[in-house]
Amino acid sequence: MENLNPNQNATITYRDAVAEGIAREMRRDPTVVCLGEDIGAAEGVFKTTVGLFKEFGPSRVWDTPISEQAIVGAAMGAAMTGMRPVAEIMFSDFLACCWDYLANEIPKVRYMTGGQVTVPLVVRTANGGGLGFGAQHSQAVENWALTVPGLKIVAPSTPADTVGLMASAIRSDDPVVFFEHKGLLASKGPAAPPDHVVPLGQASVVREGTDVTLVSLAYTVPMALQAAERLASEGISAEVIDLRCLIPLDMATVLASVGRTSRLVVVEENPYQGGWGGTVVSIVADEGFELLDAPIRRVAAENVPLPFADALEDRVMPTTDKVVETVRKLAAY
Amino acid sequence: MSDDLLEMYEQMAIIRRTEKAAYDLFMTGLVKGTTHLAAGHEAVAVGASAALRPDDYVFATYRGHHHAMARGATAEECLAELMSRATGICKAKGGSMHLTKADKGMLGSYAIVGAHLPMAVGAAWSAHLRGSGQVAVAFFGDGATNIGAFHEALNLAAVWKLPVVFVCENNFYMEYTPIGDVTATEHPAAGRAQSYNIPAEIVDGNDVVLVREAMTRAVERARAGDGPSVIEAETYRQYGHSRADPAKYRPAEEVERWLKRDPIDLARARLEALGITPDRIAQVDERAKAHVEAAIDAAKNAPEADPNEAFTDVWADGSAVWRT
Numbered sequence: 001m002e003n004l005n006p007n008q009n010a011t012i013t014y015r016d017a018v019a020e021g022i023a024r025e026m027r028r029d030p031t032v033v034c035l036g037e038d039i040g041a042a043e044g045v046f047k048t049t050v051g052l053f054k055e056f057g058p059s060r061v062w063d064t065p066i067s068e069q070a071i072v073g074a075a076m077g078a079a080m081t082g083m084r085p086v087a088e089i090m091f092s093d094f095l096a097c098c099w100d101y102l103a104n105e106i107p108k109v110r111y112m113t114g115g116q117v118t119v120p121l122v123v124r125t126a127n128g129g130g131l132g133f134g135a136q137h138s139q140a141v142e143n144w145a146l147t148v149p150g151l152k153i154v155a156p157s158t159p160a161d162t163v164g165l166m167a168s169a170i171r172s173d174d175p176v177v178f179f180e181h182k183g184l185l186a187s188k189g190p191a192a193p194p195d196h197v198v199p200l201g202q203a204s205v206v207r208e209g210t211d212v213t214l215v216s217l218a219y220t221v222p223m224a225l226q227a228a229e230r231l232a233s234e235g236i237s238a239e240v241i242d243l244r245c246l247i248p249l250d251m252a253t254v255l256a257s258v259g260r261t262s263r264l265v266v267v268e269e270n271p272y273q274g275g276w277g278g279t280v281v282s283i284v285a286d287e288g289f290e291l292l293d294a295p296i297r298r299v300a301a302e303n304v305p306l307p308f309a310d311a312l313e314d315r316v317m318p319t320t321d322k323v324v325e326t327v328r329k330l331a332a333y
Numbered sequence: 334m335s336d337d338l339l340e341m342y343e344q345m346a347i348i349r350r351t352e353k354a355a356y357d358l359f360m361t362g363l364v365k366g367t368t369h370l371a372a373g374h375e376a377v378a379v380g381a382s383a384a385l386r387p388d389d390y391v392f393a394t395y396r397g398h399h400h401a402m403a404r405g406a407t408a409e410e411c412l413a414e415l416m417s418r419a420t421g422i423c424k425a426k427g428g429s430m431h432l433t434k435a436d437k438g439m440l441g442s443y444a445i446v447g448a449h450l451p452m453a454v455g456a457a458w459s460a461h462l463r464g465s466g467q468v469a470v471a472f473f474g475d476g477a478t479n480i481g482a483f484h485e486a487l488n489l490a491a492v493w494k495l496p497v498v499f500v501c502e503n504n505f506y507m508e509y510t511p512i513g514d515v516t517a518t519e520h521p522a523a524g525r526a527q528s529y530n531i532p533a534e535i536v537d538g539n540d541v542v543l544v545r546e547a548m549t550r551a552v553e554r555a556r557a558g559d560g561p562s563v564i565e566a567e568t569y570r571q572y573g574h575s576r577a578d579p580a581k582y583r584p585a586e587e588v589e590r591w592l593k594r595d596p597i598d599l600a601r602a603r604l605e606a607l608g609i610t611p612d613r614i615a616q617v618d619e620r621a622k623a624h625v626e627a628a629i630d631a632a633k634n635a636p637e638a639d640p641n642e643a644f645t646d647v648w649a650d651g652s653a654v655w656r657t
Contacts (some may be wrong), residue, residue, distance in 0.1 A: 014419050062458075064489065069451055069482045070482070070486055073449075073451020073454070073482065074451050074489060076452050077453060077469070079392075081460070083459045101336070101448070104445050107453070110647070110649070111426055111646050112426055114424030114646060115645065115646035115651065116436070120649070149653075149655065169396065172649075174648050198385075201657065248656055250656070250657050281420075
């Protein structure tokens with residue numbers, strides 16, 4: 001996969017930021033508890049729970065069997081009764097094993113009981129491809145969660161945002177699905193300041209530009225930034241937006257940016273069919289049509305299962321080259 | 334003892350009449366969608382609830398009117414929900430399959446088979462973490478014992494030794510199919526409990542006293558920190574699986590046999606054996622009848638649900654806002 005993380009001198013990895021974000025909340029709120037497979041003494045297969053078991057012990061960090069339904073179902077029951085559980089589903093592909101809870105139970109129980117219960121929980125999961133894990137361990141499935149009203153959806157791109165969004169996710173009284181990108185775990189960035197909180201539903205303009213707006217999320221944020229850098233050398237000024245959350249969806253920031261640039265390219269890792277970019281562009285088409293001077297483009301994964309070999313995976317997933325090429329053509333429109 | 338039993342008898346009588354009302358109101362078009370009536374199952378809900386503390390947690394299924402009412406939901410708010418009234422127990426957003434009375438610890442009725450067993454495990458985990466001494470109970474049908482969530486829930490509850498009681502209402506039919514035709518063990522819940530090292534009891538689910546006794550043992554065990562239990566309460570539906578089902582697949586003599594063991598008749602016989610006079614019992618019956626009739630009238634006269642309610646209660650702040 002491409003090296004999208006040139007900032008190697010900074011102070012904390014995305015991986016450590018996950019554990020740091022959880023630890024900060026566990027320190028300030030005794031009702032925050034963690035459960036998942038291999039998250040305790042083993043400190044997580046992705047090492048995103050390093051230090052938690054040591055600091056908080058087995059009464060706050062619980063190892064589970066390989067039982068995704070029991071993990072997420074138990075988190076739901078605990079959340080309904082006074083706790084703030086943080087459940088780990090190891091690979092986001094495995095959300096399918098407990099999909100009933102994310103599709104039918106957690107997002108609906110508050111509504112269908114007329115507001116009688118609240119479900120303050122976080123389901124964390126390692127998402128995304130580019131690492132050669134094959135079709136069942138590589139998917140970007142944030143669009144799955146987007147199909148169900150009632151879930152908040154977070155997908156950070158930097159270590160500091162990971163800490164700040166984890167704080168908001170755990171403090172949220174609504175259920176949150178928190179996607180941690182496998183391709184970003186080793187990336188580094190500035191550490192989060194103390195008490196860092198990034199509100200849910202606020203996109204960030206991570207690079208200003210005047211010719212085209214690139215809307216990105218998680219792994220496609222550094223990809224869009226790298227594309228913007230290359231485009232700048234060709235005289236094309238790209239503005240890059242990191243959505244940070246899919247729900248709440250910060251369309252005000254997107255529409256304001258399109259108002260400045262008049263061109264929109266969405267860069268998303270989930271498949272084109274049913275991908276989140278479809279929702280973003282439909283809103284821009286509805287509400288921002290007059291802002292546009294060119295058709296909207298989406299750079300997304302191809303509509304095939306993710307293949308294993310690097311050459312095949314690169315062919316299927318969005319890449320910096322594909323973003324640059326798409327923007328180039330659009331700029332000439 | 335007789336006072337307790339009289340109280341349970343009255344609860345069962347109210348539930349039975351509410352279920353009959355739900356059936357009749359469906360036929361007149363005032364209840365839409367579907368209903369899964371629990372007539373015949375009353376002793377399981379009432380007997381089990383009688384063994385619980387007010388702050389214990391209950392999770393039930395789409396056949397859950399009796400569980401909501403056994404935990405304190407009123408006939409009026411349940412019927413209002415079924416009739417799409419603003420005064421419905423879930424503001425008419427849940428319907429028959431999702432009756433919930435959270436302020437009485439009845440944390441919901443769930444219509445995806447088996448889904449609520451892990452939730453009950455989670456509520457028990459929460460009680461353990463908070464040291465509250467509360468117990469969580471999941472009521473489910475025999476059909477639920479063949480779905481994965483049942484097995485994941487029992488295993489996790491056992492390895493974490495949690496204060497949860499799994500109560501199977503075995504009515505011998507999973508929807509339209511005899512449970513024995515699709516299940517590898519004779520006792521769908523109790524037979525599986527052994528493999529998770531969970532003690533199990535099979536009880537006459539039509540005898541409210543025996544249910545309460547079995548439940549008391551399981552709840553004491555849970556509160557003492559000795560972990561989960563399974564109770565398999567054998568009972569029988571007096572209606573079909575759902576509104577659409579006349580239940581013609583059940584042999585007439587089997588239905589006849591079970592109707593002779595109606596849980597309300599069994600409780601009445603126990604009351605009489607304890608020296609309660611037929612007059613006293615008749616008074617209770619009359620009171621239950623008047624109570625449910627008043628509930629039907631109140632629900633009928635309540636305002637229809639406000640369409641704007643469709644946009645409340647999605648998020649904890651009460652709103653449905655998903656974007657800027």
